Amino acid sequence: MKNSSLPCIILRFTMVLLFAWFAVQQLMDPSAWVGYLPEWTGYLPIPGEMLIMLNGWTELVLAAMMVVGCFTRWISIVLGLHLIGIAWTAGGAVGVRDAALALCMFALASGPADDWSLDGYVERNQK
Amino acid sequence: MSKNFASHFRLFVALIALGLLVVGSGYIIWSQRPIMKIANDTSGATASSEIAPLTSAVSYSMDDIAIHNTKDNCWSSVNGEVYDLTSFVYRHPGGAASIIKICGMDGSDLFSRQHGKSRKASAALILLKIGELKS
Numbered sequence: 001m002k003n004s005s006l007p008c009i010i011l012r013f014t015m016v017l018l019f020a021w022f023a024v025q026q027l028m029d030p031s032a033w034v035g036y037l038p039e040w041t042g043y044l045p046i047p048g049e050m051l052i053m054l055n056g057w058t059e060l061v062l063a064a065m066m067v068v069g070c071f072t073r074w075i076s077i078v079l080g081l082h083l084i085g086i087a088w089t090a091g092g093a094v095g096v097r098d099a100a101l102a103l104c105m106f107a108l109a110s111g112p113a114d115d116w117s118l119d120g121y122v123e124r125n126q127k
Numbered sequence: 128m129s130k131n132f133a134s135h136f137r138l139f140v141a142l143i144a145l146g147l148l149v150v151g152s153g154y155i156i157w158s159q160r161p162i163m164k165i166a167n168d169t170s171g172a173t174a175s176s177e178i179a180p181l182t183s184a185v186s187y188s189m190d191d192i193a194i195h196n197t198k199d200n201c202w203s204s205v206n207g208e209v210y211d212l213t214s215f216v217y218r219h220p221g222g223a224a225s226i227i228k229i230c231g232m233d234g235s236d237l238f239s240r241q242h243g244k245s246r247k248a249s250a251a252l253i254l255l256k257i258g259e260l261k262s
Contacts, residue, residue, distance in 0.1 A: 031214055034214040034215075035214075035217040035218075036217075037217075037218050038218075039217070039218055039219065039220045040220060042215060042218035042219050042220045042251055043247050043251060045250045045251070045254075047159060047254050048214050048215070048218055049159075049214065050155060050159050053155045054155055057148070057151045057155060058148060058152070061151065062144075064144060065140070065141065065144045068140060070137055070140045070144070071137070118136070119137070121133055121137075122133045122134050122137050125132075125133040126133070
């Protein structure tokens with residue numbers, strides 16, 4: 001493993017842990033998370049718990065893709081934009097934290113594919 | 128190892144993930160399908176008559192409702208039906224305050240004044256129904 005890969009590996013697995021943990025929490029107890037939904041979702045003809053579960057499942061699948069490093073850049077951009085949306089909606093201290101996490105996702109997206117990822121494997125084989 | 132194999136393998140993994148995403152989301156939606164059917168019902172039947180078979184056996188008195196009078200445990204009755212508004216307090220597009228105001232009480236007047244016969248508001252409300260008000 002090249003030393004230059006280490007920061008990307010640490011960042012990738014850190015963000016995977018973050019998203020996986022929140023996703024599992026949302027799937028296990030969706031009603032505890034309904035309060036975090038933005039107000040406009042109140043007019044959607046979809047129960048809040050279902051929205052939370054769909055969000056949790058999406059985050060879990062994307063986190064699983066990030067574990068193996070499959071299309072990491074695209075997933076990082078999607079999850080980064082998702083975090084920006086949450087930061088914008090939540091505001092305050094939570095908003096600042098999530099905006100910082102979103103920037104971490106964009107940093108991951110702009111970095112090179114690391115040695116432990118499927119993207120890195122593909123890139124090495126294309127050279 | 129050919130470069131094609133590596134590239135195709137990555138695509139295969141992405142397709143598996145997409146499949147899991149679709150199947151999992153489908154399961155979540157399917158598992159709550161009865162509620163969705165009620166919310167999206169555009170036929171002549173009212174939403175309340177559709178949901179009646181699910182909760183017709185459950186009825187609550189105003190005393191039962193009065194116990195649930197906080198933002199963390201918020202029940203209210205509207206037009207003879209009882210709703211658990213706890214999960215909706217902070218999702219109410221008009222703000223939490225107007226929901227908290229009716230926790231543990233009858234909210235029929237406030238609801239009618241604010242929303243009239245708004246289909247959107249009724250659709251949001253019907254998802255939260257837990258029973259009927261004892262007459």
